[in-house]
Amino acid sequence: QVQLVESGGGLVQAGGSLRLSCAASGRTFIRYYGMGWFRQAPGKERDFVAAISGSGESTVYADSVKGRFTISRDNAKNTVDLQMNSLKPEDTAVYYCARNPRTDYARESSYDYWGQGTQVTVSS
DSSP states (O other): EEEEEEEOOOEEEETEEEEEEEEEESSSSGGGSSSEEEEETTTEEEEEEEOOOOSOOEEEEEETTTTTEEEEEETTTEEEEEEEEEEOGGGEEEEEEEEEESSOOOGGGGGGEOOOEEEEEOOO
């Protein structure tokens, strides 16, 4: 059983920063897999945010967060982080981490295990 648990969400003012973390447990070593972050705002579809390859050498970002968010991973700790800077009210959403056994990082269907999500709220 694979478990992904997100943490680090909260309420922050516009322009502020948050760091989300995703911890993997169970019968998986995430270093063999790409990992991604998605988000879902109220009443909207779940959207791709960022992804990182198993080795950490490759990263992909949605245009809306490029230059503000940074994804990283620590395979020794089995964690993947999302550093979010210069936050905007439109970044408000539930953020999910997920495991990707394929390489199409921006496609939701490429991910097989998902966490429960962590709420990020950015006030104006």
